[in-house]
Amino acid sequence: MDFTRRSVGVLGGAIIVAAAMGQQGAQAQSGDEQAVAQAIDALSEAMIAVDRSRLEALTADGLSYGHSAGRVENKQQFIDYLVSRASSFRSINLSDKSVSVLGNTAIARHTLTGETVNAAGQVTPVRIGVMQVWQKSGNDWRLLARQAFRI
Secondary structure (H helix, E strand, O other): OOOOHHHHHHHHHHHHHHHHHHHHHHHHHHHHHHHHHHHHHHHHHHHHHOOHHHHHHHEEEEEEEEOOOOOEEOHHHHHHHHHHOOEEEEEEEEEEEEEEEEOOEEEEEEEEEEEEEEOOOOEEEEEEEEEEEEEEEOOEEEEEEEEEEEO
16 A cells, blocks of 8 residues: 555544544443432432432333342332332442443442341341443433342
8 A cells, every 4th residue: 555644644533533533432431320320329328328219210121139048029019019128228338339231221230248137126247249230211220130149
């Protein structure tokens, strides 16, 4: 191929524009990843506070919520069980967090450690792995699916 100064300049400009567009896309995805991470934290806070309205706002209508013991709940069952305080979280700490955004869907993984307390006041330590699927609805992210597993 025969390159001239002009063709090299045009090619260089195209590379710079493509790199800038790629960086812009990465920043947008990073913004979505941050928004999902904030939604995860908000869900943990709502679970500890047993805040029905926040739990409803943060979960999708088609929620499938899987516990590490194998029980699977829909949105209503998940919220009603927390509100009943048959078992509630005293603390939730998340580590080893990762979030991958693919369009309007995000996959999040983390390790959850904390404590639950049952209606009789018995405290139980918790250490589980969790995978969540979040779905963007308008500007908000809502939990669509969650599966916990024993570590």
